[in-house]
Amino acid sequence: MSSTLRSPLRSRLRPSLSSLRRSLRRSLSTVVGTAANSPLHSPLTDAAPSSLRSESTESSDSSQMKRAVAAAIPEKRAALQSLRRDHAAVPLDTLTVGSVLGGMRGARALFWGGTTLSPEQGIRFHGLSIEQCQAQLPGPEILGEGAGESSPGESADALSPSPQFLPESMLWLLMTGRPPSPAEALSVTRLLNERIESQGGALPPEVSRAMRALPRDLHPMTQLSVGLSVLQRNSQFARAYEQGKLGKADYWAPTYEDAITLIANLPLLAGEVYSTVQAQATGTTPQPLGQWRADRDWSYNLCSLLGYTADSANIRGLTAEQQRDFVALMRLYTGIHADHEGGNVSAHTTHLVGSALADPFLAYAAGANGLAGPLHGLAAQEVVRFLESLQRQLGGEKVTDSLLSDQLWALLRAGQVIPGYGHAVLRRADPRFTAMLRFAQARPAEFGADPHVQLMVRLSRVAPAVLREHGRCNNPHPNVDAASGILFHHYGVRELLFFTVIFACSRALGPLAQLVWDRAYGLPIERPKSVDLGQLMKLARG
Numbered sequence: 001m002s003s004t005l006r007s008p009l010r011s012r013l014r015p016s017l018s019s020l021r022r023s024l025r026r027s028l029s030t031v032v033g034t035a036a037n038s039p040l041h042s043p044l045t046d047a048a049p050s051s052l053r054s055e056s057t058e059s060s061d062s063s064q065m066k067r068a069v070a071a072a073i074p075e076k077r078a079a080l081q082s083l084r085r086d087h088a089a090v091p092l093d094t095l096t097v098g099s100v101l102g103g104m105r106g107a108r109a110l111f112w113g114g115t116t117l118s119p120e121q122g123i124r125f126h127g128l129s130i131e132q133c134q135a136q137l138p139g140p141e142i143l144g145e146g147a148g149e150s151s152p153g154e155s156a157d158a159l160s161p162s163p164q165f166l167p168e169s170m171l172w173l174l175m176t177g178r179p180p181s182p183a184e185a186l187s188v189t190r191l192l193n194e195r196i197e198s199q200g201g202a203l204p205p206e207v208s209r210a211m212r213a214l215p216r217d218l219h220p221m222t223q224l225s226v227g228l229s230v231l232q233r234n235s236q237f238a239r240a241y242e243q244g245k246l247g248k249a250d251y252w253a254p255t256y257e258d259a260i261t262l263i264a265n266l267p268l269l270a271g272e273v274y275s276t277v278q279a280q281a282t283g284t285t286p287q288p289l290g291q292w293r294a295d296r297d298w299s300y301n302l303c304s305l306l307g308y309t310a311d312s313a314n315i316r317g318l319t320a321e322q323q324r325d326f327v328a329l330m331r332l333y334t335g336i337h338a339d340h341e342g343g344n345v346s347a348h349t350t351h352l353v354g355s356a357l358a359d360p361f362l363a364y365a366a367g368a369n370g371l372a373g374p375l376h377g378l379a380a381q382e383v384v385r386f387l388e389s390l391q392r393q394l395g396g397e398k399v400t401d402s403l404l405s406d407q408l409w410a411l412l413r414a415g416q417v418i419p420g421y422g423h424a425v426l427r428r429a430d431p432r433f434t435a436m437l438r439f440a441q442a443r444p445a446e447f448g449a450d451p452h453v454q455l456m457v458r459l460s461r462v463a464p465a466v467l468r469e470h471g472r473c474n475n476p477h478p479n480v481d482a483a484s485g486i487l488f489h490h491y492g493v494r495e496l497l498f499f500t501v502i503f504a505c506s507r508a509l510g511p512l513a514q515l516v517w518d519r520a521y522g523l524p525i526e527r528p529k530s531v532d533l534g535q536l537m538k539l540a541r542g
């Protein structure tokens with residue numbers, strides 16, 4: 001489908017070079033202008049953003065990010081070598097029997113560069129909070145879109161919208177350690193798009209074939225995992241390693257290339273999975289739901305391939321404003337879920353598998369499998385399932401706090417967890433939850449009448465008190481999964497098992513950037529010592 005759709009599109013995209021350059025300069029000057037000067041909104045039309053048209057290459061060549069990584073390597077390698085040489089014996093934490101039996105909670109035992117997680121403050125991306133990322137990282141204005149994420153015409157008492165940033169900007173930040181300029185952020189979009197153009201604008205045929213051969217009712221994360229694993233066939237790292245041509249100091253370069261190929265393919269993989277999920281739900285044959293476009297950014301393409309934009313099947317009949325907001329939600333979601341330091345299951349697994357020099361495709365397929373656990377990424381689905389069942393049980397009844405509290409107690413007495421609440425590290429409400437909530441609160445006309453979203457908001461007020469009284473968990477506050485799934489659900493993503501596929505598109509960015517650095521640092525295979533029950537009992541007795 002994509003090639004037939006793309007050809008007329010391409011012919012529409014050939015205005016003169018000078019007019020393209022003028023457009024690019026205009027869109028970049030919006031970025032450097034003040035927020036007050038920048039239009040809060042410009043419609044997300046079918047027309048291609050001028051800054052991504054193939055002729056306007058003057059300010060963003062697509063190898064910029066690799067050069068920035070290469071430039072950062074010598075200093076960081078030297079710092080790591082000095083730590084190894086001069087400070088290797090400095091103790092960090094004491095391991096106890098409790099930490100060995102308790103999932104190593106709190107043990108500072110992993111090396112991770114892109115993000116750190118403070119129990120009180122939440123996530124920092126190379127030192128930047130979510131709000132600072134929103135303020136500082138280039139957003140859709142560099143594509144020629146409006147800077148704000150809000151819809152026009154919201155009531156005056158709505159929360160003001162947060163500025164958007166592109167996941168491409170986050171990828172640059174995580175890879176290089178510093179925020180990109182607008183041109184550098186654009187270069188990432190170009191880089192990802194060039195990778196797909198070099199594949200003819202579609203998944204490699206063997207990947208599509210393998211995915212289409214799977215049973216249609218297969219778990220969406222299993223489908224994604226298969227797609228990621230089959231992409232491995234073209235791994236530059238695996239090939240170079242097998243040919244024995246590569247010195248250890250150079251491992252990072254093909255790792256980087258593989259990471260880019262993987263990330264570039266994620267919208268297509270997710271689209272392929274979602275078309276199967278749709279076909280399964282409707283009893284039809286899988287059909288492409290949208291088109292990949294070389295003149296669009298990564299998140300837009302993801303939304304389009306899921307069928308949620310005007311130039312796609314628009315499977316839920318979203319209005320122009322809803323389509324724009326869906327893309328804004330996708331950019332927000334994929335930007336802030338990209339990394340959560342090194343100890344979470346998906347990140348740690350990617351790092352562990354990669355430490356054996358498995359290539360990025362195999363390493364991230366493993367990480368994505370870990371994300372599919374209900375205590376980790378799949379919790380967003382559990383939250384929506386829980387909210388839907390609450391809504392059903394409460395039926396027409398007026399939802400009061402005490403009614404809600406009774407339902408939560410019933411869940412806890414049955415030995416279940418309240419999904420979307422608690423965290424292994426955080427001890428306050430997750431700032432990602434706050435960012436997602438704010439997205440809804442900035443759009444009262446859209447979300448005010450959605451009973452599920454209203455229930456989610458009410459739950460976030462009631463559940464912490466219940467969990468505190470229950471007295472078990474160390475953090476009674478909402479984590480990001482308390483809000484994320486239900487916002488996608490609002491726009492029509494009702495196939496609950498699919499949420500984690502969107503999470504996996506985002507989570508690739510951080511662990512893959514770290515994998516590049518793992519190879520740049522020459523980190524060893526990860527192999528802690530294990531102890532059996534007898535040994536532990538002996539050690540415990542002293």
Ligand SMILES: CC(=O)SCCNC(=O)CCNC(=O)[C@H](O)C(C)(C)COP(=O)(O)OP(=O)(O)OC[C@H]1O[C@@H](n2cnc3c(N)ncnc32)[C@H](O)[C@@H]1OP(=O)(O)O
Binds near residue numbers: 376418
């Ligand atoms: C993107 C993400 O991955 S964010 C996390 C998404 N996961 C969820 O929302 C699932 C619900 N939450 C949980 O299961 C947990 O809070 C986790 C997995 C996130 C963290 O686990 P832990 O670090 O072990 O949490 P903590 O130290 O607070 O656990 C202590 C006890 O409280 C319980 N507990 C923790 N959270 C909850 C909860 N939301 N509801 C009920 N009980 C809980 C634990 O199961 C544990 O019980 P136990 O003593 O019987 O074993």
Ligand SMILES: O=C([O-])CC(=O)C(=O)O
Binds near residue numbers: 339340424425479
């Ligand atoms: O940090 C964790 O353990 C879980 C989490 O929130 C994430 O991975 O995004």
